[in-house]
Amino acid sequence: MLPKTADIVIIGGGVIGCLVAYYLAKRKVQVLVLDRSRFGSNASGATVGVISPFWHVDPTIKAMWNLGVRSLELFPSLAAELTESGIDPEFRQSGVLKLAFTEHQAGELKRNLARQSPLDTSVVWLDPNDLLERDPAVNPQVLGGVLTPNEGYVRGQRLVDSLVQAATTFGATFFEDTEVLSLRRNGNRVTGVNTPVGSVSSEQVLIAAGPWSGIHTNWFGEESSTRIPIRPVKGERILLRKPGFLPKTPVRNFEAYVVPQLDGDILVGATREESRFDQIVTADGVSRMIDAAVLSYPSLAGAEFVSGRSGVRPATPDGMPVLGPVQTIQGLSIASGHDSVGIMLSPATAELLSQYLLDGNAGPLEPFRLSRF
Numbered sequence: 571m572l573p574k575t576a577d578i579v580i581i582g583g584g585v586i587g588c589l590v591a592y593y594l595a596k597r598k599v600q601v602l603v604l605d606r607s608r609f610g611s612n613a614s615g616a617t618v619g620v621i622s623p624f625w626h627v628d629p630t631i632k633a634m635w636n637l638g639v640r641s642l643e644l645f646p647s648l649a650a651e652l653t654e655s656g657i658d659p660e661f662r663q664s665g666v667l668k669l670a671f672t673e674h675q676a677g678e679l680k681r682n683l684a685r686q687s688p689l690d691t692s693v694v695w696l697d698p699n700d701l702l703e704r705d706p707a708v709n710p711q712v713l714g715g716v717l718t719p720n721e722g723y724v725r726g727q728r729l730v731d732s733l734v735q736a737a738t739t740f741g742a743t744f745f746e747d748t749e750v751l752s753l754r755r756n757g758n759r760v761t762g763v764n765t766p767v768g769s770v771s772s773e774q775v776l777i778a779a780g781p782w783s784g785i786h787t788n789w790f791g792e793e794s795s796t797r798i799p800i801r802p803v804k805g806e807r808i809l810l811r812k813p814g815f816l817p818k819t820p821v822r823n824f825e826a827y828v829v830p831q832l833d834g835d836i837l838v839g840a841t842r843e844e845s846r847f848d849q850i851v852t853a854d855g856v857s858r859m860i861d862a863a864v865l866s867y868p869s870l871a872g873a874e875f876v877s878g879r880s881g882v883r884p885a886t887p888d889g890m891p892v893l894g895p896v897q898t899i900q901g902l903s904i905a906s907g908h909d910s911v912g913i914m915l916s917p918a919t920a921e922l923l924s925q926y927l928l929d930g931n932a933g934p935l936e937p938f939r940l941s942r943f
Contacts, residue, residue, distance in 0.1 A: 572768045573743060576602035578927055579763050579772040581750045583609035585726065585913055586905050587778035588733035588744075589920035590927070595740035597928060602770060603734075603742065604763070606749040610730030612780055612849070616881030617726035617913050618807055618827045618839040620820045621645055622666045624686050624693060624718050626911050633937035634890060637918040639689075642720065644917035649724070655739055657732035660725040660832050664819040669701070669708070669715040669866055675824050676713045683716050692719045705818060707867050723820050723829055726913055753789055753902070760901040774927060776903045781847065781884040783892075783906035796898045799943050800907050803883045804846035806855035807839025809876035815869060826862035828870075835876055838863045840910070851878035885909040887943065893923060894935035903927065904940060 578594060580587045583605030594601045603609075623638025649661035670676035679695075686693045696715045701708050734744050754762035754769060762771040777783050777798075784800030809831070816836065820829040829837040838859045856878055863870045886892060886907040896902040905923050908915055922934055932939070 572745060572748070572765065573602060573770060574768075576600050576743070576770055576772045578602070578774045578776060579604065579770055580776045580778055581763065582778035582780060582783070583730070583734070583744065583746065584612060584614035584778065584780055585610070585730055585733070585916045586908070586919060587776070588730055588737065589916050590776065590778065590905065590923050591742045591744075592733050592737040592740070593920050593924035594927065595737045595742035597924070598741070599928070601737075601742045602772070603744045604748045604750055604765065605746050606782070608746050609734055609744065610727045613805065613881035613883045613912060614730050615727040616805065616807060616840075616849075616879045618829055618837060619724045619726045619913060620666060620721070620822070620827055620829060621661070621723060621914050622718065622721045622820070623911075623914055624690060624721060625666070625668060625682065625822070626914060629685055629689060631890070637915045638911075640918035640921070641915050644921065645722070645724070648917055652729075652732035652736050655732065655736035657728060657735050659729040659732045661722060661729075662724075663720065663722040665717055665719040666721040666723070666820045666822065667715055667717050668822045670713045671709070671711060671823060671865065673713065679714065679716050686718070690718070690720060693717070707815065707869055708821075709866060709868055724913065725831065729913065750788070753899075755899065758899055760899055774901050774903070776905060776923070776927065778905045780906060781882045783884060783904060789902070790899075794898075796896065797943075798892060798904060798906070798940065799887055800884045800892065802845060802847045803885045803909060804843040804848065804880060805840040805883055805910065806851055806859070806878060806880040807837060808851075808856055808859050808878045810836045810838060810860070810863065810870060810873040811876050812836065812870060812873040815867075817867070821866050823862060823866050825865060826859055828863050828866050836863070836870070836873065842910075847882055849880045849882065851880050855880070883909050883912065891915070891919065891938055892940050893919065893938035894926060894932045894940065897941055
């Protein structure tokens, strides 16, 4: 039965919402998480799961870079905690390898390496001979690559599942298939949420609903001028299987990642389609990902297709997430807009959000404020 009250209601059961709930529950906060479908059923469960901030986060944008570095620091201990609670999220700090197959790509990798080297001295350039000695299955047409030993990968759905289980042990409550129909308000203050199975009173509500966070009428009504500039970006990924073959680490060319899974499958992804809310796996998407996988590993041309999955990412105009208070409604906050780096930045994001929800100090979230738009 849906509880009547909660200290904090979180709308959205992806990795951000579930991780905020986990951190809050550890601090003995009565937190309720509601999701319109299954936890992790959207982008969090359909992710490639690579934790590679040195490649995907621009070090010149300090606020984003800090999220990336801090998340990479947090992942090992977080994964150990979650595994101890009963579900291994399958985080492995295996390193991540990026490959170049054209001179232009090699130049881009070397420029990225030059930016990374002062920040992480373990990052190295590998020439073709080094790469083939390290992994003889790599396409011999490779021109070089960058290895980042401190990065890794996690299995998105298992991360969400492990967070739900661990947070529940600390007292958090989770309800799937429970859509929030509207916010309850008293003037300009949030007082809870309304769902098809009842209402919940709460002095704080966090919107962590991925791309659905940007549908303003869900939260503010038709008459409100408040907007959350988050748009949907669809991504597809696939699983392949080739007995006897498994990459040592996630491997990225300029089209897609090839990521080993602990059960022996090989995850490949992801595509990118702007302004698409559907979660349909398409023949074109599957074909493109197989081609990308074969570019890195020609032997995957004969791999078995296991399954496909898609999700919809939340993106913003400036590529940075929206984190912190919604200024027009007291007690209402948002955590969304990470695009393709949601899993990657989730630990530091949730650390900042949970602290803000506890102490009300939005200063550390200033670079990500909604009012910047």
